[in-house]
Amino acid sequence: MKSKNFLWCITLPLILTGCIPSPKVLEDIQLVQTIGYDYVNDEEFEGTAGSSNIPPGEQSLPVNEVFSAKGKTSKRIRQEIQAEAARPIVVGRVGLVIFNKELAEHGIEKQIDSLQRNPSIGRKLLLVVSKEKAKDIIDSNYSQSDSVSQYLIDVVEQNIEATIPEINLHRFLVHYYSKDADPFLPLIEKQGKHLKVSGLGIFKEDKLVDTISFGDAFIFKILYEKFRRGQFEVELSGGEDVSLENLSSKPKIRVDKRNGKYIATFKVKVNGRAMEGVDLDLTDKKTIERIEKAVEKEITERAEKMIKRFQEMDTDPLRIGEKARQRSDFNRKEWREQYSQMEIKIEAKVNAVQSGIIE
Amino acid sequence: MFPLPKEDKMVSPFFVFYLIHAMQVGVGILGFERVIVQSAGYSAWIAILASGASIIGLIWISYRILNKGNNDIVAIHADIMGKWIGGFFSFLFSLYFLSFALVVLRSYVEVIQVWVFPEVSQWIFVLIIIFLAYSYVTGGFRVVTGVSYLGILYGLPLLLVKFYPLQYADYGNLLPIFNASPADLFKASKEMTLNFLGFETLFMFYPFIKDGPKSEKWAYFGVLFSIFIYLLTAFVTFVYFNQEQLKGTIWATLTLWKIVDLIIVERFEYIGISVWFFTILPNICIGLWCASRGMNRLFPVSQRNALKMFCLLLFMISVLLTDRQQIDVLQKVISQIGLYTIYFYLPFLLVLQYIIMKVKKG
Numbered sequence: 001m002k003s004k005n006f007l008w009c010i011t012l013p014l015i016l017t018g019c020i021p022s023p024k025v026l027e028d029i030q031l032v033q034t035i036g037y038d039y040v041n042d043e044e045f046e047g048t049a050g051s052s053n054i055p056p057g058e059q060s061l062p063v064n065e066v067f068s069a070k071g072k073t074s075k076r077i078r079q080e081i082q083a084e085a086a087r088p089i090v091v092g093r094v095g096l097v098i099f100n101k102e103l104a105e106h107g108i109e110k111q112i113d114s115l116q117r118n119p120s121i122g123r124k125l126l127l128v129v130s131k132e133k134a135k136d137i138i139d140s141n142y143s144q145s146d147s148v149s150q151y152l153i154d155v156v157e158q159n160i161e162a163t164i165p166e167i168n169l170h171r172f173l174v175h176y177y178s179k180d181a182d183p184f185l186p187l188i189e190k191q192g193k194h195l196k197v198s199g200l201g202i203f204k205e206d207k208l209v210d211t212i213s214f215g216d217a218f219i220f221k222i223l224y225e226k227f228r229r230g231q232f233e234v235e236l237s238g239g240e241d242v243s244l245e246n247l248s249s250k251p252k253i254r255v256d257k258r259n260g261k262y263i264a265t266f267k268v269k270v271n272g273r274a275m276e277g278v279d280l281d282l283t284d285k286k287t288i289e290r291i292e293k294a295v296e297k298e299i300t301e302r303a304e305k306m307i308k309r310f311q312e313m314d315t316d317p318l319r320i321g322e323k324a325r326q327r328s329d330f331n332r333k334e335w336r337e338q339y340s341q342m343e344i345k346i347e348a349k350v351n352a353v354q355s356g357i358i359e
Numbered sequence: 360m361f362p363l364p365k366e367d368k369m370v371s372p373f374f375v376f377y378l379i380h381a382m383q384v385g386v387g388i389l390g391f392e393r394v395i396v397q398s399a400g401y402s403a404w405i406a407i408l409a410s411g412a413s414i415i416g417l418i419w420i421s422y423r424i425l426n427k428g429n430n431d432i433v434a435i436h437a438d439i440m441g442k443w444i445g446g447f448f449s450f451l452f453s454l455y456f457l458s459f460a461l462v463v464l465r466s467y468v469e470v471i472q473v474w475v476f477p478e479v480s481q482w483i484f485v486l487i488i489i490f491l492a493y494s495y496v497t498g499g500f501r502v503v504t505g506v507s508y509l510g511i512l513y514g515l516p517l518l519l520v521k522f523y524p525l526q527y528a529d530y531g532n533l534l535p536i537f538n539a540s541p542a543d544l545f546k547a548s549k550e551m552t553l554n555f556l557g558f559e560t561l562f563m564f565y566p567f568i569k570d571g572p573k574s575e576k577w578a579y580f581g582v583l584f585s586i587f588i589y590l591l592t593a594f595v596t597f598v599y600f601n602q603e604q605l606k607g608t609i610w611a612t613l614t615l616w617k618i619v620d621l622i623i624v625e626r627f628e629y630i631g632i633s634v635w636f637f638t639i640l641p642n643i644c645i646g647l648w649c650a651s652r653g654m655n656r657l658f659p660v661s662q663r664n665a666l667k668m669f670c671l672l673l674f675m676i677s678v679l680l681t682d683r684q685q686i687d688v689l690q691k692v693i694s695q696i697g698l699y700t701i702y703f704y705l706p707f708l709l710v711l712q713y714i715i716m717k718v719k720k721g
Contacts, residue, residue, distance in 0.1 A: 005494070012490060093625060119474045122626065123617040170527060170618055177604035326534035 030065070030087045033149035034096045036134025037111050039103035045111070046070045047077035049089065050138035052147035062147040066139040074114035092120045095153040097127050097169075098134040098188070104201060104208035112206065116173060123170040126156050129201035129208060131189040143193040152195055156186060159197040162229050163214070165221040176206065179332065180321030184220075187211055204315040212306060219302045223266055223318055223346075226250045232272065234291070234298045242291050244272030244352060255324040262335060264320045264344045268299065274352045292350040299348040311340045320344065361434035361656060363566050370504045370567060372574035378564065379418075379581030381507035381641040382557030384514070384588055386466040389635070391554050391589070392596040392611040399547035401532060401597050402539040404590060406547035411586035413548070414555045415579060417701050420709050421558070422575045425565045427712060432562035433656040435708075439715045446657055453653030455700065456560060457669055458693050460646030464488060465677050465686055467639045474613060474628055485677040488636075492643045493670050496651065497663060500567045503648045507641035514638040517631060518588075521595045523619040528598040552701075553694040555585060557642070559701060563649035647673070 036048035048068040055063060067089075069080030082089050097115065099108050115121050130137050142151050160166050164186050175183035183206075187199045200217045202210040212220065221227060230247035252267040274291050310317065316339065324335055395403035428435035432452055436445030468484045495506050539547070561578065568574045596611045599618075608614050619627035647669060654665035680686055 008490075012487075119628070120626070121617075123614070124620060173604055174529070174601045177607075178601045179603060322529075323531065326531050328535040328538070330535075 024090065028087055029090045030085045031093055032089055032091050033093060033147070034098065034138050034152055035091075035094055036068075036098040036100070036130075036138045037103055037108070038100040038134050039106060040070055042106070044070050044072050045077075045103060046135065047074060047081070048135040048138050049081055050149045050152075052149055064139070064141070064148045066135075068135055068139075074111060090120075091118065092122075094121060094125060096149070096156060097125060098130045098137055098152075099127070099185070100134045101129055101131055101187075101201070101208065104129045104185075104203070107206045109206040112172070112176065115169065121169070123168065125169040126153065126160075126186075127167070127169060127172055128156055128186045128188045129211075131187065131198070137188070137190055137195065140190070141193075142195065155195045156188065156197060159186065162227075162231065163221070164197060164200060164217045165224045166227075175317070175319065176203075178319070178322060180316065180325045180335070181319035182315045182317050184317040186217075200317075202310065202313070202315055202317050204313060209313045209315055210309065212309075216302060216306050219299060219306060220318070222249045222268055222270065222299065223251050223303055230272075232270075232295065234295050236290060236294050242294075243275055244270075244291075244295060244350075245275050247272040253318075253320060253323045255320065255327060257327060257329060260334065262324060262338050262342050264323070264342065266303065266344070266346045268303075268346070268348045270295070270299070270348065270350045272350070272352055288352050292352050295350045295352070296348045299350070300346045303346045303348075304344075307344050307346075311342075311344070314340050361430055361437065363430065364500075366569065368500060368567060369569040370501055372568055372570055373577045374504050374508070375561070375568060375574040376577040376581040376584070377508045377511055378504060378645065379558050379561065379578050380584050381510050381638070382560055382645055383555050383582070383585040384511075385463050385557070385639060385642040386470070387554040388589065388592060389470065389612045390608075390610045391551070392593055393605055393608055394550050395547040395593075396597075396602065396605050398550060399539040399543040401602055402537055402544065403547045403551075404593050404597070405537075405539075406544055406551045407586065407589050407593060409544065410548040410551040410555060411582065411589070413552065413702075414558065414582050417705055418558060418561075418575075418578050418582060420705050421561055422572070422578070424705070424709050424712055425562065426572050427716065429566075429571070431564075431566050431652075431656070433653060435562075435712065439708075439712050449653055449657055452559075452562070453650045453657070455693075455696060456563065456646050456653065457650035457673065458696075459557065459560075460492075460643045460650070461673055461676055462690055462693050463639055463642040463646065464673065465680055465689065467636070468677065469683070469686055470610065470613070470632060470635075474610075474632055481681075482674075482678045485674055488640075488643065489670050489674050489677075492640065492647055493666065495640070495644050496648045496666055500564060500648060503641070503644045506644050510637045510639075510641040513634060517634055518591070520616060520619055520627065520631070521591070524595055524599040524615045527618060528595075529601075530598055532598050532600075532602070533594075549698065551589075552698060554589065555582070556694065556697040556701070557645075558582065559697070559705075560645050560649045563652055564645075 030051050032049040032051045034050040036050070038046040038048070040046050046068060048066060051065050052062040053065045054060060067081040067084050069077045071077040071080060078089065099111065115125070137152070138148065140148070142148060146154070167185060172183050172185065175181045183203045185201045185203070186197055187201045189196055189198045197214065199211055199213045200220060201208050202212065218230065218232065221230070226249065228248040230249065231243060231245050232247055233241060233243040235241055247270060249268060249270045254265045254267065256263045256265070274288060307318070321335060321339065324330055395406055399406055424435065428438060433449040436449045439445065440448065464485065468481050468488070471484055472479070472481060495502055558578070565571055592612060596605065596615060599615060600608065600611065605611060613628050613631065616627045616631045621627060624630060647666060650669050651662050651666035654660060655662040680689060
């Protein structure tokens with residue numbers, strides 16, 4: 001009995017070896033790192049896959065390899081791209097997906113759906129909207145020596161930490177599926193030999209409806225999420241420039257309902273260190289107070305202006321609706337009707353400390 | 360007619376904790392959130408508590424039946440319904456345990472096919488898993504118990520991974536707390552009960568527990584632990600996903616793992632699914648063991664031969680089920696049968712046993 005079992009254990013794996021799926025060796029596959037989508041016409045779009053190829057040799061630099069094809073579905077495009085490539089295309093490590101602005105304005109539902117359906121796509125994937133054609137961004141050379149794909153990912157990632165709100169595929173899907181919020185994505189553009197994050201693209205459902213500037217994107221971040229390590233510059237009434245560094249912020253949204261009317265309040269607490277005031281005496285308490293007041297005013301004014309714009313577009317990227325939904329007396333129909341006219345208040349509280357190594 | 364097993368084949372009472380818990384946490388946990396949320400929204404956690412509580416009640420009933428009969432379901436059936444009718448019901452029970460193994464096996468193979476190896480045909484996985492399960496079950500009940508103990512031990516570290524999705528948590532998702540009608544909650548509780556199925560195997564392995572009545576509290580602990588695991592899983596899923604998003608996510612727990620960011624692995628799902636095999640294996644082993652044991656008690660066949668027959672049957676049916684719809688139908692049918700078995704048949708059995716015992720005494 002024992003020897004029979006042993007025999008089984010030996011023969012079964014031997015028989016089954018033929019069934020093992022082909023291994024994926026890094027050198028034998030085409031690892032796609034960035035994907036770009038461009039608008040062609042209402043039915044078709046163009047997909048671009050950017051990957052880098054490291055040629056054999058000790059000091060060889062990665063070579064940028066770009067494939068692109070047009071089609072009605074992502075799967076079709078993938079097939080076409082596969083026809084061009086020398087090795088099997090693998091999308092398991094895609095880190096960045098670029099949507100061309102024109103395409104985003106027409107809606108990106110198809111592309112998003114194919115991304116979230118694919119089991120080999122992660123959720124930390126970064127999505128961005130580009131002013132130029134996505135293909136041109138992927139298929140060009142930048143001054144950095146890294147591979148192009150890695151460079152693009154690094155630029156966006158670095159900005160997400162300090163200047164624009166954190167958004168990846170998962171966050172996008174949360175906003176996209178929510179009945180009471182709309183998504184937003186970082187906006188990128190090419191500037192000479194560099195790539196630059198230039199603001200945010202605001203969506204209504206799956207369509208891009210508005211873009212906000214880089215400066216406003218930071219105000220958006222202050223209203224949207226808790227973070228550390230920001231930087232903010234403000235001009236005082238006397239015309240002096242001062243900057244707050246190591247800025248940390250914590251927003252709170254409150255939605256009240258009075259007599260059937262919704263009122264939202266943003267409470268923002270900002271802490272930071274005042275730096276770089278050339279003619280200012282930063283040890284003086286009064287100066288610090290002046291700085292605090294000025295920053296508060298700046299944040300409040302800009303935020304109010306930005307939110308007004310969102311209300312006019314009837315889009316809710318700051319997920320005020322989600323907050324309203326959490327009330328037990330929430331009524332979605334009422335909310336939808338009221339949102340574009342409702343009162344939204346901003347209460348900013350800034351706390352500045354003197355800093356720097358010279359008094 | 361139905362001899363009790365020898366003492367050297369028995370296990371200590373506290374192993375019931377592992378057996379019950381291992382049986383309750385299986386493939387269901389990878390995607391149960393979606394089902395209950397479709398009925399009751401994000402108040403569905405109440406349904407988990409409610410159906411968990413009802414299971415505790417059913418375990419109480421089971422122990423009343425078993426303690427009185429002091430044998431397994433086959434002997435109890437024969438005692439109160441006679442050889443033929445009792446034997447028929449025992450036979451159905453055996454098939455039910457087998458179908459339990461079938462659902463778990465087929466659903467897990469589906470997960471492997473969709474997530475990890477789309478290019479490999481299913482019979483290979485089915486064959487490997489059945490071969491493995493067979494080799495464990497032939498080791499006897501003690502080995503099966505050992506497998507369920509190890510299965511839980513290997514599966515637990517996966518809970519640590521919940522830390523990553525919590526970084527993206529939106530705790531406000533859970534508000535407002537009571538946002539479902541009692542009817543919705545009832546429906547969700549019913550659906551949730553399916554995930555707690557499996558404790559009925561107790562009716563088969565009860566004689567194998569040293570000092571059976573003492574194991575009752577361990578059975579309760581097992582269920583409580585299952586409730587805790589389900590609640591924790593649901594909580595993390597609820598704060599991570601938006602409600603509408605979750606309604607379209609088939610395997611919420613697996614999709615959750617997509618956010619995990621470890622230095623050495625880009626796709627944690629592959630590791631998670633592999634580790635999850637150890638949680639699946641005891642389900643299949645216990646199911647097969649119970650089914651074959653039932654056959655052995657009913658017919659003059661050795662448990663090993665019954666097991667061989669069932670393995671073959673399991674293999675053939677698993678291979679014949681090819682697409683998602685069929686698996687869905689299978690899951691629905693088996694869980695409906697399970698639902699009626701535990702909520703109607705068990706109390707009925709308790710009453711019947713009570714009456715017949717009274718009559719026999721008198």
